Amino acid sequence: MxxxxxxxxxxxxxxxxxxxxxxxxxxxxxxxxLLPTIALLLMFIAYPFMRGIMLSVTNSKVGxxxxxxxFENFARLLKDxxxxxxxxxxxxYTFVTTVFKLILGLWLALLLNRNFKFKRFVRAFILxxxxxxxxxxxxxxxxxxxPTFSVLNWMLFKLGIIASGQGINWLGDGDLAxxxxxIVNIWRGVPFFAISLMAGLQTISPDLGEAAAIxxxxxxxxxxxxxxxxxxxxxxxxVLFSVIQTFADFQIVYVMTGGGPANATHLFATYAYxxxxxxxxxxxxxxVSLAMFPLLFGIVIFQxxxxxxxxxx
Amino acid sequence: xxxxxxxxxxxxxxxxxxxxxxxxxxxxxxMVITTFRPDGELYIPWYRANYKPLWTWNPTxxxxxxxxxxxxxxxxxxxxxxxxxxxxxxxxxxxxLAGYALSRLNFRGAALLGTTIFVTYLVPQTxxxxxxxxxxxxxxxxxxxxxxxxxxxxxxxxxxxWLMMGFFKSVPKELEECARIDGATRWxxxxxxxxxxxxxxxxxxxxxxFTLSWNEFIYALVFLSSPEQKTxxxxxxxxxxxxxxxxxxxxxxxxxxxxxxxxxxxxxxxxQYVSGMTGAVKG
Numbered sequence: 157m158x159x160x161x162x163x164x165x166x167x168x169x170x171x172x173x174x175x176x177x178x179x180x181x182x183x184x185x186x187x188x189x190l191l192p193t194i195a196l197l198l199m200f201i202a203y204p205f206m207r208g209i210m211l212s213v214t215n216s217k218v219g220x221x222x223x224x225x226x227f228e229n230f231a232r233l234l235k236d237x238x239x240x241x242x243x244x245x246x247x248x249y250t251f252v253t254t255v256f257k258l259i260l261g262l263w264l265a266l267l268l269n270r271n272f273k274f275k276r277f278v279r280a281f282i283l284x285x286x287x288x289x290x291x292x293x294x295x296x297x298x299x300x301x302x303p304t305f306s307v308l309n310w311m312l313f314k315l316g317i318i319a320s321g322q323g324i325n326w327l328g329d330g331d332l333a334x335x336x337x338x339i340v341n342i343w344r345g346v347p348f349f350a351i352s353l354m355a356g357l358q359t360i361s362p363d364l365g366e367a368a369a370i371x372x373x374x375x376x377x378x379x380x381x382x383x384x385x386x387x388x389x390x391x392x393x394x395v396l397f398s399v400i401q402t403f404a405d406f407q408i409v410y411v412m413t414g415g416g417p418a419n420a421t422h423l424f425a426t427y428a429y430x431x432x433x434x435x436x437x438x439x440x441x442x443x444v445s446l447a448m449f450p451l452l453f454g455i456v457i458f459q460x461x462x463x464x465x466x467x468x469x
Numbered sequence: 470x471x472x473x474x475x476x477x478x479x480x481x482x483x484x485x486x487x488x489x490x491x492x493x494x495x496x497x498x499x500m501v502i503t504t505f506r507p508d509g510e511l512y513i514p515w516y517r518a519n520y521k522p523l524w525t526w527n528p529t530x531x532x533x534x535x536x537x538x539x540x541x542x543x544x545x546x547x548x549x550x551x552x553x554x555x556x557x558x559x560x561x562x563x564x565x566l567a568g569y570a571l572s573r574l575n576f577r578g579a580a581l582l583g584t585t586i587f588v589t590y591l592v593p594q595t596x597x598x599x600x601x602x603x604x605x606x607x608x609x610x611x612x613x614x615x616x617x618x619x620x621x622x623x624x625x626x627x628x629x630x631w632l633m634m635g636f637f638k639s640v641p642k643e644l645e646e647c648a649r650i651d652g653a654t655r656w657x658x659x660x661x662x663x664x665x666x667x668x669x670x671x672x673x674x675x676x677x678x679f680t681l682s683w684n685e686f687i688y689a690l691v692f693l694s695s696p697e698q699k700t701x702x703x704x705x706x707x708x709x710x711x712x713x714x715x716x717x718x719x720x721x722x723x724x725x726x727x728x729x730x731x732x733x734x735x736x737x738x739x740x741q742y743v744s745g746m747t748g749a750v751k752g
Contacts, residue, residue, distance in 0.1 A: 177654060179654065179655055179656050180654060180655055182574040182575050182576050182655070183574075183576040183577065185570070185574060185655055185656065186570040186571075186574040186576040186579070187576075189566040189567060189569060189570035189574075190566070190567050190570050190571075190582065192562070192563045192566065192567075193563040193564070193566070193567040193586070193626050193630065196559075196563060196619075196622050196623065196626060197586075197589055197623065197626065197627075200601065200604075200619065200620050200622075200623040201589050201592060201597065201623050203604065204597045204600040204601045204604055205596075205597060205600070207600040207603060207604060208596075208597060208599065208600035211599065211600055211603070260489075263485070264489050267482060267485055267486055267489070268486075272482075276739075278486070278490070279739075279743075280736065280739045281490070281493075281494060282489065282490065282493050282494075283735075283739075283742070283743070284493070284494065284497060284732065285493050285496070287680050287684075287731055287732065287735050287742070288497075288684070288728035288731060288732060289683065289684040289686070289701065289702045289727055289728060289731065290684060290686065291684075291686050291702040291703075291705070291706060292701070292702060292705065292723070292724035292727045292728055293496055293497075293724070293728070295705070295706075295720050295721070295724050296496040296497070296499050296500045296503075296721065296724060297496055298715075299499065299503065299715075299717055299720070299721065300496065300499055302717075304514050304515070305511070305512060305513070305514065305515060305717075306515050307499065307515065307522045309515045309516075310515040310516075310520060310522055313515065313516065320516035321516075323515065323516065343492065343493065343496070346489075346493065347493065348746070351743055351746060351747065352746060352747050355743070355747035356747075400591055400593060401593065403593075404593030404594075404595045404596065405595075406594075406595045406686070406687050407686045407687070410686075410690075411706065424595070425593075425595035425687070428595070428598075428599065429598075429687070429691075432598075432599040433599070433602070433691055438599060438603070441599045442599045442600060445595060445596050445597070445598070445599060446596070448593075448595070448596055449596060452591075452593075452596075456591060
């Protein structure tokens, strides 16, 4: 009997021995799951970023490797009058459009944040400007802004705002062209603000507003003292996203004006494109788009700090 | 709620909503009407008496015929679809796994990695397109769909990861613990318990990633050069604009048909799209 018992003890030991399961360790599993993401981001974000910095301190052109020139490209930018316009334009464009997108988006969100017929329908339709390809929608705008065939001029004419001899040359004049691209950017961004803010509004309990109404608060007061403070954290995050996208905008300007007339509407991205791809001055183009980085970084840090302050309040 | 008289509802609600709708949707109406309007009616200066922009009684399909006959529009549509689908699939795969790891596993450096991915989410495409075009050229990927399929995930993965992290965090930990007590490995618990629960989140990420890659422009503009490799936005701009001459009829037809696929995809998943957008903002 004793001899037959011995092997079964042995077998028990073999069964009891834990299988080798490296993925039961959270660290190992995490590494495996993150591997594809890290590999792709290293290859196509970190590496190009380094490569961009290397490019910006050489004088390379398309097909020519170039030599190390230190900060010459950046020094040239500081003296470049077009670059000064670019910096001014980008800040103006970002600031003005963000203010309008926020105001109009908030207004639209408040309008839609109630029950009415066709609500889902309206909500689905207003997002269209945000989801269709920007370039394609910009062509519709460019066609609407056409100096000779402009339907906008026709509307203003019919409304009696302009006479038939004084059509507005929307994209032909520097300041008007800037205004035009801002209108298109606002058109594209308002739906994003409205829908995101609506989602924020829905998290605010209507009881608060009703309680204030019973206490005699007017609609404007209810908005200012109850809705707005509660909405502020969400608003700040939306503004953060929008500012980054607007600051780095390319498509609208590229299609509407191509940076013209006479370089009056260039932003960082379009100027970088013109230098780096249009004229083949790779290193200078890389320097322009990299110059965006510290500015963007500063804006993001500032906004994140503000968001933290708002959220911990 | 707007209380009180009917006129108040008109002034404070219906009228502003109508103005917003006209402002936001008129360009699309303009696309449609231009697509079907004959050239003879298109090119009338706005101050002429016979300029009747809002309607046409002589609809034509000439612009559509030009678009399909004289350009490789069908190929552009196919290229865009192919690139968008593959890039979305890669990004979802990476994003779901990474989102799971970052939100539900404890390991050293999790917080740092999460922050890093959030920061890359904020890197705009226009910052890196010049060095990337160099890299694409050295890997001889230029002018192939792979140049876009491999680079689109750089902005899609951070977004998908961020969105999925939010979704995974809302799944109760007990669900996974039950499966583990019943003897499931971590891997199986993730694959069969947690990921199926997160399907709504995955759908949101999918529809959002698909529209983002369908709409991407600057990489496609810089990395592609031959007409038969182009995506719809780049093809339309390079083949239907010759110097200063704009073929407005076919251009608007191309803009319309290039917008319809995303609009259809979006119409099926409006709720998911909205929750993806707002989820990413709140995350």
